[in-house]
Amino acid sequence: MDDAVCLHNANVYTGFSVMKNCAIYIKDGKIADVYNEKRFQQKKFSSKVRVIDLLGANVIPGFMDTHIHGSGGFSTDDGDYRSILGMSSFLARYGITSFIPTIGATPEADLMKKIKAVLKAMGRENGAQILGIHLEGPFLSPARIGGQLAEGISPVDLGLMERIYKAARGKIINMTVAPELKNMRELALYCIERGIILQAGHTDATYEQMIEGMQVNIMHLTHMFNAMRPLHHREPGVVGAGLIHAEISCEFIGDGVHTNPNLIKLLMQSKPIGKLVLISDALKYAHAEPPADADFYFDKCFKRKADEVIIGSGITLYDGFRNLIEYGVSPEDAIRMASVNPAQIMKQAGKGMIVPGYDADLIIMDKNFNLVDTMAGGKFIREKKL
Numbered sequence: 001m002d003d004a005v006c007l008h009n010a011n012v013y014t015g016f017s018v019m020k021n022c023a024i025y026i027k028d029g030k031i032a033d034v035y036n037e038k039r040f041q042q043k044k045f046s047s048k049v050r051v052i053d054l055l056g057a058n059v060i061p062g063f064m065d066t067h068i069h070g071s072g073g074f075s076t077d078d079g080d081y082r083s084i085l086g087m088s089s090f091l092a093r094y095g096i097t098s099f100i101p102t103i104g105a106t107p108e109a110d111l112m113k114k115i116k117a118v119l120k121a122m123g124r125e126n127g128a129q130i131l132g133i134h135l136e137g138p139f140l141s142p143a144r145i146g147g148q149l150a151e152g153i154s155p156v157d158l159g160l161m162e163r164i165y166k167a168a169r170g171k172i173i174n175m176t177v178a179p180e181l182k183n184m185r186e187l188a189l190y191c192i193e194r195g196i197i198l199q200a201g202h203t204d205a206t207y208e209q210m211i212e213g214m215q216v217n218i219m220h221l222t223h224m225f226n227a228m229r230p231l232h233h234r235e236p237g238v239v240g241a242g243l244i245h246a247e248i249s250c251e252f253i254g255d256g257v258h259t260n261p262n263l264i265k266l267l268m269q270s271k272p273i274g275k276l277v278l279i280s281d282a283l284k285y286a287h288a289e290p291p292a293d294a295d296f297y298f299d300k301c302f303k304r305k306a307d308e309v310i311i312g313s314g315i316t317l318y319d320g321f322r323n324l325i326e327y328g329v330s331p332e333d334a335i336r337m338a339s340v341n342p343a344q345i346m347k348q349a350g351k352g353m354i355v356p357g358y359d360a361d362l363i364i365m366d367k368n369f370n371l372v373d374t375m376a377g378g379k380f381i382r383e384k385k386l
Contacts, residue, residue, distance in 0.1 A: 003027070003048040005378065007364075008040045010054040013331065015061050015340040015353035024059060026360040029378035033356055054364060057372060060331075061339035061354055062097025062361030063317040066174065066346055067134060067223065067251055067279040069102050071316060075284035076101045079113040084121035084130065090287075092127030094316040097361035097376040098351060099128050100173050102281075105137025105152030105202075108160065115167050122171070128376060129361075131348060132173035135164070136222070139187065140202035141178040146227035147304070147311030148202060156183040161190060172196050173346055176222040178203035179213030188216035197346060199251075202227045203238055210241035214248070220345060223281055224250040224267065226258050226310075243267075249275040249345050254320025255313040257301045261327045268333070277345060278320050278337040283312035318371055325369055 008023035012034060023040040025033040045051060069076055072090030074083040084101055091099055103114045115133060122130045138154040139161075145153065154160060165172065174197040177184065191198055200213055201222025206229065210218075221228070221242045229237035242248050243266075250267060252259045258281070267276060280286070283302050285294075296302050302312045315323075317338055324334040343352025350358045360378040365371055374381040 004032075004045075005050045005052065006040070006043075006045060007052050007054055007059060007362075008037060010057055010059045010364075012354055013058060013060040013335050014355060015335060018332065021056075024354065024360075024362070026375075026378050029360055031354060031356055031358050031360050034354060056367065058331075058365040058367065058369060059354065060335050060363050060365060061352055062363055062374065062376065063095050063321065063338045064131075064342040064346075064348070064352060065091065065096050065099040065280050065282075065317045066277060066342045067102050067136075068099055068282050068317075069104060069312060070284035071280070071282045071286040071288075073284060073288035076103050076114050076118065077284065079110065079117050081117045081120035081124075084118055085124060085126070087128075088121070088125040088130060089127040091316065092374050092376050092381045094318040095321075095363040095371050095374050096128045096317050097359075097363075097374060098131050098348070100131050100134040100346065102134040102136050105140055105148040105154075107149075107152055108138075108163070111138070111152070111164065112167050115164070119169060119171060127381065131346070132171045133168055134174045134176070135172060136176040136201065139177045139181055139184070141180065141204045143204040144178070144202045144227045144229070146202060147309060156181050156187050158183070158186060158190060161187060165194060165196075170194070174199055174220070176201040177218065178205065179218050180205040180209040184213070185216050188213070188218060192217055195347075200228070200238060204229050205238050207236040207238075207241055210238055214241075214245070219248055221248060221250040223258060223279065224252045225263060226253070243270045246272055246275065249277065249341075251277040251279045253281045253313050253315075254278050254317075254323050255280075255301055255315045256323055258310065258313060261323075264324070264327060264329075268329070273333055273336050274341055274344070276337050277342045278317060278324065278334075279342075280315050280317050280320060281313050282315060286312075286314040287316065322369070331369060 004027040012019040021037045074086035199220035231239040362375040
């Protein structure tokens with residue numbers, strides 16, 4: 001790692017403001033200072049400081065993907081720590097500087113294997129930082145199974161939850177559950193005591209059941225609109241609860257298929273911008289060629305051949321960010337949804353913004369927001385020329 005780096009002559013999108021013609025001083029993997037070009041010109045740096053002229057490029061906070069199963073030919077389903085590290089390296093090339101590997105519903109023995117793989121990969125990354133684990137299951141609704149494995153779904157079982165928690169050694173950040181399941185309140189209280197963020201997904205909860213879930217801090221929705229009871233004018237359902245209650249935060253998939261672009265606009269009109277999180281929900285073969293004998297195919301997203309059920313996306317968070325810009329979303333709002341909000345909602349201190357004291361997780365983009373380079377923890381990934 002460089003002893004220190006100063007990036008100057010840049011437009012810095014801090015996450016809450018835009019600073020024109022500014023400099024970012026980085027030391028020991030952290031943002032040490034952010035200041036204007038005039039002050040930069042007055043600085044006298046030692047020979048150990050690497051000074052880089054960004055020629056008017058944009059610098060934004062690194063993307064954080066809080067819901068991702070795989071990418072680039074790697075996946076949590078592989079149950080191998082080397083595959084998780086492969087995800088880390090692949091994602092960093094696309095501006096993702098941190099992520100929460102998602103493990104879908106799976107039988108207990110297989111689940112434990114996948115949890116161990118993520119734990120073994122943590123701290124060995126050479127790209128995007130592995131923040132912890134997102135469990136998408138096993139306590140989900142059989143009525144809204146989507147692309148999940150039926151044999152991996154379970155009624156609420158506190159004994160099973162205890163075994164999962166111990167196996168994960170406190171590294172579970174978030175967990176998708178169906179609020180309507182029996183004994184969900186007890187499970188939620190267990191998770192609250194251990195700092196696990198619960199989110200509603202793969203759920204057939206009624207509006208009233210969602211309100212009950214809110215009372216035990218189930219305040220985030222997994223891939224909004226997908227695999228949940230939809231809005232009905234006599235039964236608002238999960239979608240209605242998400243739209244009605246400003247307190248609820250929502251993640252959404254930015255591939256343009258899982259969530260129609262016009263519904264993204266509706267979300268932005270209905271929700272405070274700070275409550276929206278862009279995710280990829282990407283699978284193993286996002287940006288990679290699936291095997292010829294696969295039981296799914298790719299057509300803007302991955303679909304099961306047997307029944308045409310959508311099982312995941314083929315995008316990176318960078319692709320989703322570019323889609324938002326194309327839909328007419330302002331860069332500032334797109335950055336909030338891809339960088340700032342996921343860090344804040346998932347309680348990842350020191351990430352998601354460009355301010356002194358925060359991790360030096362940065363994306364360098366040209367004036368049209370095309371990716372030039374990624375800096376993860378103060379380390380350049382590609383060293384691409386502007």
